[in-house]
Amino acid sequence: MPAGTLYRGREGMWSWVAHRVTGVLIFFFLFVHVLDTALVRVSPQDYDKVVATYKNPVVNLLEYGLVAAILFHALNGLRVIAVDFWSKGPKYQRQMLWSVVGIWIVLMAGAFYPVLQHSLRILFGS
């Protein structure tokens, strides 16, 4: 096992693992996203051609996954800040994680139709 990565299990460790995994995934997407947006400096046709990829139903589903990763990273990041700066943060870190999971589920349910409506229309008609 690599040095310095030992943790104690349970909510504390798994939220840390999920924060890392989502963070790395988001960073790789960001890199690609800046490159595809840079095509607006090439031509409107080239940009729209690449954006068409984002409108493919499979890629649209990946966008829902991106929203999932970003929402978890954002909510858990606020929890990390609370653990670090709020005097009772470490005491309530577990309750805060389950609050994060709860809010995440509600927001993901709410984002389901708006994010995927493009594909739902293609697949099932308007």
Add this chain to the structure above:
Amino acid sequence: MSADTPVDAVELTSTSGASAFSPDNPAPVIEPPRARTKRTPRATRTNFELYGWLFMRLSGIVLVVLVLGHLLIQLVLDGGVSKIGFAFVAGRWANPFWQLWDLTMLWLAMLHGANGLRTVINDYAERDATRSWLKALLYTATAFTVLLGTLVIFTFDPNIQ
């Protein structure tokens, strides 16, 4: 006992003990384990990691607003991903407010992500050479992406064709 061992040498070590040490016969100096010697690496007396830690938290708070707002506009409101295209981008970047929004988001997100990946590389890449190469690649990709994105925002031309 071998024949060439002096008899008084055996006497000193076996029967005298600590009481044998005196100003004339001082105990051997034991170097404290953490003492700085000529071979100790020079201390890096900066608070870089502290500022990195603080930056992650401050930029994180700002990014929650910027990125979730960006997702809301691009992927949730007004038909989701359907509406996105050159004309949509041109419409948004016609307003300096959204240019500044995207520029701030680009810089903060890239630096936040780069510092996060730096931590991940430091944790998992154990060989010195591997770690150096991965970080060199990371810093190159980050600088390239930030500069390219900045250039695109500042030089965007809605009438490119």
